[in-house]
Amino acid sequence: MVFQPRQFVLLAIIFLPLSALADIAPELVEGVWLSADGTGWIEIKLAEKGLVGSIAGSPDETGDRQPSDTDVLNPDPALQDRLLLGLTIMDGFTYAGEGKWKSGRIYDPNSGKTYKCKVTLVNENTLELRGYIGFSLLGRTETWTRRE
Numbered sequence: 001m002v003f004q005p006r007q008f009v010l011l012a013i014i015f016l017p018l019s020a021l022a023d024i025a026p027e028l029v030e031g032v033w034l035s036a037d038g039t040g041w042i043e044i045k046l047a048e049k050g051l052v053g054s055i056a057g058s059p060d061e062t063g064d065r066q067p068s069d070t071d072v073l074n075p076d077p078a079l080q081d082r083l084l085l086g087l088t089i090m091d092g093f094t095y096a097g098e099g100k101w102k103s104g105r106i107y108d109p110n111s112g113k114t115y116k117c118k119v120t121l122v123n124e125n126t127l128e129l130r131g132y133i134g135f136s137l138l139g140r141t142e143t144w145t146r147r148e
Contacts, residue, residue, distance in 0.1 A: 024099040029121050032056055036142035042089065044127075051101050051119065053090030055109070073112035084109055093119060106131050115139070 026046060033042050033053075043056040069084045093104030099121035106117040106129065115131035116139075122128055125146040132139025 024097075024121065026095045028099070028124060029101070029119070029127065032147040033127055033144040034059065034147055035144055041147060042144070044090065049091070050095070051090065051093035051104065052088055053106075054086055054088045055084050057085065071109055071112075073109065075112050090117070090119075093117075 029051065030045055031043070033044060034040075035042060038059065040058055041056040042053045044051060044053040046052075070080060071082050071084055071087065072080050074080050074082075087107075087109065089107040089109065091105055093101040096102045101119040104117045104119065105114055107114045108131075115133060116136075117129055117131045118136065120128045120130075122143075127144040127146070128141055129144065130136055130139050130141045
């Protein structure tokens with residue numbers, strides 16, 4: 001079977017959008033992101049065990065949170081003395097393709113609670129996180145923006 005130019009163009013139009021989705025590299029999620037409430041910078045990296053994120057600082061170091069702050073709201077008394085700066089709050093994520101990460105956990109130091117979480121890289125500067133208990137329908141979505 002010999003392809004005519006018209007057939008080639010038609011196939012390219014059909015499959016080009018699909019290939020664009022498949023080409024999202026997992027590394028694009030790496031970087032420093034501003035949390036939805038604007039109070040913290042989170043550094044996200046790829047690690048041997050998947051995606052991890054840790055507190056990298058605050059946009060306003062004169063604000064409520066200080067580098068010496070500890071994890072006082074953690075339900076485990078043995079962990080309440082650990083510093084928030086550098087604390088890993090995201091872990092366990094596996095790449096599902098198309099800019100999506102699943103099966104992770106996220107810790108909220110403002111409440112001391114840990115949630116199941118999934119992450120979607122919307123574009124190179126926008127990250128959506130869905131934290132939930134049990135089912136993802138019972139949760140909340142936050143949008144983080146990449147630090148410039």
